[in-house]
Amino acid sequence: MLEVRALTAGYGPVTVLRGVDFDARAGEVTCLMGRNGAGKTTLLKAIMGLVETAEGTIRLSGIDLHDLPAHRRPGHGLAWVPQGRRLFGPLTVAENLEVGGLLHGHRREVREHVLTLFPRLRERLAQPAATLSGGEQQMLAIGRALCLEPKVLLLDEPTEGLQPSMIALIRDAVLRLKAEGVAVVLVEQRVDAVLKMADRVAFMAHGRVEEMVEARKLEHGARQFLDYVGV
Amino acid sequence: MKTWAAHLAVLALLLAAGFLLSPYHMTNLARILVLATFAMGYNLAFGYTGLLSLGHALFFAAGMYAAGLPIWHAGLAALPALGLGLAGGAFAALAVGVLALRTAGVSFMIVTLMFAQAGYLTLLYFNATTGGDEGFALPATGRRLFGADLSTDVPRFLAAWAIFAVTFLATLALVRSRFGRVMVALRENEDRARMLGINPFTTKLGVLTLSGAASGLAGAAYAILFGYAGASFATIQYSILPMLYVLLGGAGTVAGPLLGAILMFMLIEAATEVTSAWMFLVGAALVILVLFAPKGILGALRTRLRGLP
Numbered sequence: 001m002l003e004v005r006a007l008t009a010g011y012g013p014v015t016v017l018r019g020v021d022f023d024a025r026a027g028e029v030t031c032l033m034g035r036n037g038a039g040k041t042t043l044l045k046a047i048m049g050l051v052e053t054a055e056g057t058i059r060l061s062g063i064d065l066h067d068l069p070a071h072r073r074p075g076h077g078l079a080w081v082p083q084g085r086r087l088f089g090p091l092t093v094a095e096n097l098e099v100g101g102l103l104h105g106h107r108r109e110v111r112e113h114v115l116t117l118f119p120r121l122r123e124r125l126a127q128p129a130a131t132l133s134g135g136e137q138q139m140l141a142i143g144r145a146l147c148l149e150p151k152v153l154l155l156d157e158p159t160e161g162l163q164p165s166m167i168a169l170i171r172d173a174v175l176r177l178k179a180e181g182v183a184v185v186l187v188e189q190r191v192d193a194v195l196k197m198a199d200r201v202a203f204m205a206h207g208r209v210e211e212m213v214e215a216r217k218l219e220h221g222a223r224q225f226l227d228y229v230g231v
Numbered sequence: 232m233k234t235w236a237a238h239l240a241v242l243a244l245l246l247a248a249g250f251l252l253s254p255y256h257m258t259n260l261a262r263i264l265v266l267a268t269f270a271m272g273y274n275l276a277f278g279y280t281g282l283l284s285l286g287h288a289l290f291f292a293a294g295m296y297a298a299g300l301p302i303w304h305a306g307l308a309a310l311p312a313l314g315l316g317l318a319g320g321a322f323a324a325l326a327v328g329v330l331a332l333r334t335a336g337v338s339f340m341i342v343t344l345m346f347a348q349a350g351y352l353t354l355l356y357f358n359a360t361t362g363g364d365e366g367f368a369l370p371a372t373g374r375r376l377f378g379a380d381l382s383t384d385v386p387r388f389l390a391a392w393a394i395f396a397v398t399f400l401a402t403l404a405l406v407r408s409r410f411g412r413v414m415v416a417l418r419e420n421e422d423r424a425r426m427l428g429i430n431p432f433t434t435k436l437g438v439l440t441l442s443g444a445a446s447g448l449a450g451a452a453y454a455i456l457f458g459y460a461g462a463s464f465a466t467i468q469y470s471i472l473p474m475l476y477v478l479l480g481g482a483g484t485v486a487g488p489l490l491g492a493i494l495m496f497m498l499i500e501a502a503t504e505v506t507s508a509w510m511f512l513v514g515a516a517l518v519i520l521v522l523f524a525p526k527g528i529l530g531a532l533r534t535r536l537r538g539l540p
Contacts, residue, residue, distance in 0.1 A: 048426060050422065050425075050426075070422075070425050070426065071425040071426075071428055071429060071430045071431070072428070074426060074427060074428040075428050079426075080426050082423070082426075086420050086422075086423045088412075088415060088416045088419040088420065088423070089419060090415060090419065090483075091412060091415055091416070091419075095412050098409060098412055099409075099412050099413060099416045099424070099427060099429075100427050102409060102413065102427065102428065102429065103427065103428035106409070144427070147427075148427065148428065
């Protein structure tokens with residue numbers, strides 16, 4: 001579904017990604033793991049068009065995204081939930097979802113799907129996003145991205161800083177999306193979360209995907225976790 | 232519904248206040264309402280969308296001259312002149328926006344300031360047509376609306392109130408619409424809005440054009456209601472004034488520009504009675520405001536009153 005080939009990208013004169021090959025498939029969770037600076041977030045930004053690419057290709061369902069400006073990529077089925085959530089704080093939960101769904105006319109059934117996935121948001125619809133708890137904000141960030149009806153959902157450390165009960169809710173939602181056929185790309189540093197959710201794990205170092213491993217072949221203490229994450 | 236009722240009550244209160252005041256203060260209130268209309272236009276760009284412009288004097292002056300020159304040179308009537316003023320402000324904002332919106336932040340401020348200065352110098356350069364620094368007085372024939380003489384107190388006040396009321400309600404409808412939510416989304420996080428499929432450039436250009444239209448309407452109204460157009464209205468002072476009104480009243484609130492315009496007008500009136508260095512007192516008051524209520528008066532109240540859009 002999403003194919004990244006020989007991708008080189010960075011920030012001005014600083015090259016961060018050096019020939020990345022990566023793909024994400026429908027109905028699968030693909031985790032990106034690596035130390036800080038390995039290029040995980042930059043890869044997501046490059047896929048979304050927020051970082052200029054020097055070489056390589058990014059294709060979604062066969063469509064080359066290279067020349068598409070960032071604001072037109074969501075229309076092709078890409079959605080990104082960045083690290084730190086970045087909600088529109090003064091807008092209410094309902095208004096955040098409304099802005100998220102503008103591209104497709106804010107369809108009622110899409111909003112209902114989001115509220116079924118995260119029932120807690122239904123209780124908070126009239127509440128400003130800035131006043132939600134960390135876990136609720138993460139639910140809203142994911143829910144808002146889902147209003148785009150994505151084929152590929154990019155999640156950057158969605159469980160960072162959350163309490164265990166919230167992490168479980170987010171994990172359940174990710175697994176439901178996978179079951180619905182969404183290709184989920186997940187940046188995650190916690191090994192137990194990766195082992196519970198992932199189908200495949202891409203280990204990144206020095207701006208490249210060094211190894212792509214099926215998650216069922218991994219376990220706590222596996223060599224790849226030690227080599228690429230240090231845990 | 233509560234929000235609409237509250238804003239309609241504000242309009243009713245203003246209308247009643249006009250008739251309870253002396254003729255002198257009725258004229259002052261008319262002036263405040265026109266300047267508040269200008270500030271509402273500024274608030275769309277700055278308060279709701281985060282576009283900090285220093286060029287709105289150009290849009291105000293574009294409206295003023297687009298209305299005033301045809302009245303002065305060709306004897307145009309007031310109503311079409313108001314329409315020309317609105318269109319003039321919108322066109323100036325559109326033209327400036329196409330270039331200036333390729334920048335952001337401080338660069339956007341400087342580029343808009345440069346355009347406004349270029350507009351001011353253009354008015355001076357073509358002084359044979361524009362009246363230059365001295366400006367020109369509008370003939371009485373161009374100051375009649377539906378048979379009423381706009382140089383007299385009551386018709387002038389009613390016209391100012393009507394123009395303000397239309398802009399006030401249109402602003403309320405706009406900021407409560409989906410487009411209004413997109414404006415706030417852009418202000419809060421442009422990259423995030425882009426990731427939701429929103430085109431920041433075209434959206435901001437649309438907002439700036441609407442902002443220019445309101446500013447131009449205010450400029451045209453000022454010329455027609457008070458009978459004078461001059462290049463001084465294109466100076467940087469008229470870019471800073473609406474910003475101060477918005478900051479004082481509350482950026483990103485519909486009624487904030489009105490409150491800011493009223494308070495600033497009263498503050499300047501009171502300060503000029505105390506000292507010739509009145510700008511010092513006004514400046515001190517603004518410093519205090521920024522320190523203790525950085526979101527402005529209604530901005531500070533908004534956290535308690537959710538009805539404020």
